[in-house]
Amino acid sequence: MNRRLLLVSNSTLHGGGYLDHCQQQIKDFFGEDVKRILFIPYALHDRDAYAKTAKQKFKSLGYEVDSIHEAASPVDAVRKAQGIFIGGGNTFRLLKTLYDQNLVLEIRKRVLEDGVPYMGSSAGTNVATISINTTNDMPIVYPPSLKSIGLVPFNINPHYLDPDGNSKHMGETREQRILQFHEEPDTPCVLGLREGSMLVVEGSKATLLGTTNARLFVRGKPATEHEPGADFSFLLNDSSP
Amino acid sequence: MNRRLLLVSNSTLHGGGYLDHCQQQIKDFFGEDVKRILFIPYALHDRDAYAKTAKQKFKSLGYEVDSIHEAASPVDAVRKAQGIFIGGGNTFRLLKTLYDQNLVLEIRKRVLEDGVPYMGSSAGTNVATISINTTNDMPIVYPPSLKSIGLVPFNINPHYLDPDGNSKHMGETREQRILQFHEEPDTPCVLGLREGSMLVVEGSKATLLGTTNARLFVRGKPATEHEPGADFSFLLNDSSP
Ligand SMILES: [Ca+2]
Ligand SMILES: [Ca+2]
Numbered sequence: 001m002n003r004r005l006l007l008v009s010n011s012t013l014h015g016g017g018y019l020d021h022c023q024q025q026i027k028d029f030f031g032e033d034v035k036r037i038l039f040i041p042y043a044l045h046d047r048d049a050y051a052k053t054a055k056q057k058f059k060s061l062g063y064e065v066d067s068i069h070e071a072a073s074p075v076d077a078v079r080k081a082q083g084i085f086i087g088g089g090n091t092f093r094l095l096k097t098l099y100d101q102n103l104v105l106e107i108r109k110r111v112l113e114d115g116v117p118y119m120g121s122s123a124g125t126n127v128a129t130i131s132i133n134t135t136n137d138m139p140i141v142y143p144p145s146l147k148s149i150g151l152v153p154f155n156i157n158p159h160y161l162d163p164d165g166n167s168k169h170m171g172e173t174r175e176q177r178i179l180q181f182h183e184e185p186d187t188p189c190v191l192g193l194r195e196g197s198m199l200v201v202e203g204s205k206a207t208l209l210g211t212t213n214a215r216l217f218v219r220g221k222p223a224t225e226h227e228p229g230a231d232f233s234f235l236l237n238d239s240s241p
Numbered sequence: 242m243n244r245r246l247l248l249v250s251n252s253t254l255h256g257g258g259y260l261d262h263c264q265q266q267i268k269d270f271f272g273e274d275v276k277r278i279l280f281i282p283y284a285l286h287d288r289d290a291y292a293k294t295a296k297q298k299f300k301s302l303g304y305e306v307d308s309i310h311e312a313a314s315p316v317d318a319v320r321k322a323q324g325i326f327i328g329g330g331n332t333f334r335l336l337k338t339l340y341d342q343n344l345v346l347e348i349r350k351r352v353l354e355d356g357v358p359y360m361g362s363s364a365g366t367n368v369a370t371i372s373i374n375t376t377n378d379m380p381i382v383y384p385p386s387l388k389s390i391g392l393v394p395f396n397i398n399p400h401y402l403d404p405d406g407n408s409k410h411m412g413e414t415r416e417q418r419i420l421q422f423h424e425e426p427d428t429p430c431v432l433g434l435r436e437g438s439m440l441v442v443e444g445s446k447a448t449l450l451g452t453t454n455a456r457l458f459v460r461g462k463p464a465t466e467h468e469p470g471a472d473f474s475f476l477l478n479d480s481s482p
Contacts, residue, residue: 014409045424090421092380133381138418139333140374140425142387159412168255170436171400177379180331183286184381195411 002115005201007125009158009193011088019057025209027061030083036064038081042097043089043123074101088122091135095127096143108149122158129156134190154235160192182219190217206232243356246442248366250399250434252329260298266450268302271324277305279322283338284330284364315342329363332376336368337384349390363399370397375431395476401433423460431458447473
């Protein structure tokens with residue numbers, strides 16, 4: 001399988017600009033063969049403004065961006081894409097729109113069968129995985145399923161957040177939420193990607209990149225910490241290793 | 242409509258014990274006519290432990306608790322209940338179980354037609370409203386709908402949280418999440434109940450109780466702050482005043 005994925009935790013790192021913290025990885029990932037990237041802005045309400053932001057940033061990195069919301073046929077746009085980037089926002093809105101536009105299977109096919117490189121950020125990373133069961137977003141709309149594009153057989157929790165020992169807030173911590181997911185039967189691994197980190201997948205090899213550690217949750221086992229450079233290829237073989 | 246509701250933001254306030262911060266309101270609400278309360282523990286995985294916690298607390302306030310998970314027929318248990326309390330945990334798991342057990346309409350009928358007093362806390366407050374679109378919880382399971390019991394025609398966001406100016410985390414603030422909900426068409430009001438606050442509904446009168454302000458989001462208007470004692474009866478007339 002010549003699958004190629006760049007799954008980024010967050011679009012903007014505190015103090016930086018849009019996609020600044022991963023721009024070198026973006027250039028390494030799309031390389032010089034890809035000239036135009038298809039941008040999918042469905043996670044945000046103002047698609048025009050979002051597309052403008054993406055176009056400016058990718059232009060500065062040497063890529064032209066076409067936004068799918070300006071295409072006559074979104075399905076055709078995916079069929080012709082040299083590369084795909086799905087941006088962050090609300091994961092429920094994003095996934096529902098992908099289903100409404102019949103794009104879930106189309107993107108899956110292009111990436112897994114044709115090897116089209118796929119980049120996701122935040123919500124765009126959630127929908128690349130097996131399901132959006134571990135999104136942080138509010139369920140503002142009801143998608144026809146929580147199953148998503150399924151480019152990898154596990155879940156990711158983007159913007160992974162450590163508990164704040166000083167907080168007096170009594171809502172569940174992120175870790176508690178993921179452990180609740182694992183109380184359900186047959187639930188796959190969850191890779192908690194802290195802001196600043198990203199997972200790159202080249203075929204059957206998965207590697208952690210960026211500046212922060214990732215936290216891996218395997219159902220029924222204690223969570224483990226992994227440093228940038230860590231090899232996560234085993235997650236690609238089976239959703240519950 | 243002789244509807245009676247006590248909708249609490251949070252089960253435990255920082256530094257206190259389970260339901261300590263609202264125990265006077267619980268006694269005022271269930272009063273002396275109710276002797277036994279039906280507890281619904283579906284939001285947490287360990288129902289036995291959860292029922293034990295609830296039984297102990299309500300016993301100390303003078304009420305016996307029957308947990309629905311120990312009943313031969315959950316539907317019959319609701320039909321016979323003198324009072325109902327749904328506890329917090331994961332809202333998606335809770336709502337899915339209510340649907341799986343055919344309890345959504347049954348509870349609605351008992352509360353709206355028979356005047357059975359209903360108390361909810363956190364997830365139990367979310368499911369009392371028109372939908373769970375404004376829960377904070379992770380979608381660990383997929384309920385057949387986000388529509389919920391519908392005892393009031395608006396949404397509540399429990400554990401409402403103000404932005405933390407010192408945080409470097411780039412995930413959406415709570416307010417940003419609710420504003421994203423209101424970008425969707427025909428979305429009802431959202432009452433943000435901070436920890437420490439609760440809404441009591443007696444027929445067509447709704448009043449804020451507790452120790453913290455609530456923040457009200459009306460689609461297309463600036464959010465407003467309301468102090469304990471505030472009259473929210475207007476929210477009962479129409480979901481979008
Ligand atoms: Ca988001
Ligand atoms: Ca919860």
